Amino acid sequence: MSVLSDVLDLVFRRTMRVTVPAQATAAAMPRLIEDLLSSKGEITGVMTARHILDRYNVMTDAEKLQFFTHLAEDLDLDHADLETALHALKAKPDRKSYDRFLAAAEPRRQELARRLNRMPGATRLLVDMRADLLRLVPPDDPIARIDSDFRHLFASWFNRGFLVLRRISWESPAHILEKIIRYEAVHAITSWEDLRRRVEPEDRRCFAFFHPAMPDEPLIFVEVALTKGIASSVQSLLSDDRTPLAAHEADTAIFYSISNCQVGLAGISFGNSLIKQVVNDLTAELPGLSTFSTLSPMPLFSRWLLEQGFDASDWTKPQLLAAAAYYLTSARRNDGHHYDPVARFHLGNGALVHAVHAQADTSQRGKKDSLGVMTNYLYDLARLEQNHESFANQKQVAASPPVQTLTQSFQSVEVLQNA
Structure with missing residues (x-):
């Protein structure tokens, strides 16, 4: 299959050199996208998909933003159609009305991504396209909503x-x-x-x-x-x-x-x-x-210490480890989630905080990010499910007795600063 895909891709490229204008501009993209979405033939569709992705690949950042804007505004949900489909489903919840509702609830840009992905090698190009989106569009920009479509599709395409x-x-x-x-x-x-x-x-x-x-x-x-x-x-x-x-x-x-x-x-x-x-x-x-x-880093430990007003420059090793233990078990963001991204990952997998170590990473980066402190997350296979459920549902952090003792020894800014 891989050899066949490569052969077809070569044929499509050679065909398009003859039939498609060479200049790559964002202005022609809407027409090409409509051609792909309305295409019935597989070969024609793959050729059009290749042309779209080739044009995208040579766009400037400004043109890519224009492309993302088109996806967000012109290939969005049809709210009137969605409302009509929802009313029909409520009135008569049969398979026909349900299928119509599902179709109305999906923006056309998702079908565009699926059709683009039929082209050999397109999956990697779509992953790179999302990387551009994350780089160019701030999360609070209305255009950023199209990232939900990428995530929805990638969660299926890249499942275990x-x-x-x-x-x-x-x-x-x-x-x-x-x-x-x-x-x-x-x-x-x-x-x-x-x-x-x-x-x-x-x-x-x-x-x-x-x-x-x-x-x-x-x-x-x-x-x-x-x-x-x-x-x-x-x-x-x-x-x-x-x-x-x-x-x-x-x-x-x-x-x-x-x-x-x-x-x-x-x-x-x-x-x-x-x-x-x-x-x-x-x-x-x-x-x-x-x-x-x-043996894991604590990439935001130094930043958290500064946000709390701590000056750890003259702390003893026990003081540093106590603060690290508290950070790993109790520090939270404003939204209530665990402060440290590495901790969120391992605790979410059901691991427990086993130990903290000073001078564990003496590299320049280790000293900058965490004052050299690292931690062990232990994957106790008999407790993974229990620990995961406690962390996911109650935000409870599983920790070993030594780490719990260190956490309890951490009192307040005044205690540490006056120690």
Whole structure:
């Protein structure tokens, strides 16, 4: 099928060189979009989709904004039709009226995206299009409502059933390894040798999700260290002079870096499924693994301290760890959600806050973001569902007894500043 798609794509491109004007302007887009939405023939539709996406690809940012405005204003819901369909459904709730209501409740831009996606290679281009939308349109702009359509469609196109888990090793294709280096978002990979230390030794693993429509683009990946006991600093995991551990001797898997790769898939959740699948695969490969934990950054800890008016420059280690424990278990945004995005992710997956560590990340970024503090989230497989439900429904944070004790020792600004 991949070979056939490539052949068809080549034919479409050659055909359009002959039949379609070369200039790429936003002004002609509405006509092309209507042509695609009204097209009945598959080949004609794919050719038109290719032409639309080729034109979009060479647009300036101003022209892309004009394109998004057209999607928002001219391909929006027909409110009168929707109201009529709703009344008909209420009056006679049969299949016909329900189908009509569903059709009226969907803006035409969703069907446009589906028809564009029929073109070989279009999925990646649509993901990039959403990245442009997120970059160019502020969330409070009325045009931003079209992002809900992207998210709705991508949630279906990228659901777990379509994702493929692949292990990334030193034998993986070079273009995939290059993208792992580029997309690493937590602990920068500084060289090919640095990457080799993370994927080649038998006590190191890297796994990534791929989608069949984007086979050469990782969607998300996780780096794993196999250890004895739970690690307390990233320096020990990334050291270039450490002695590798035989994989069968490890009792713990440490997830020390999780990176989302595609800006255009922001908000589409892969991490929960990724961790669960990796745990299953590692358990099957290495039955001696009994503990699954992270060594995670606290990217907003320093910002939160400043917002609270804290000056941590002369704090003792116990004071810093107490504040970190309180931050992880109790700090909230104005909307009531947990302050820290990494905490929201792992707690939402059912993990618990196991420990906090000072001087755990002594890199420049680690010191800037969290004063070097990192945390372990423990994935206790027997408690995942219970912890998830408590966090999702009551916003309760599961934490180990030592972390709870540290949290309780954190009193107030005055106590810390006068200690």
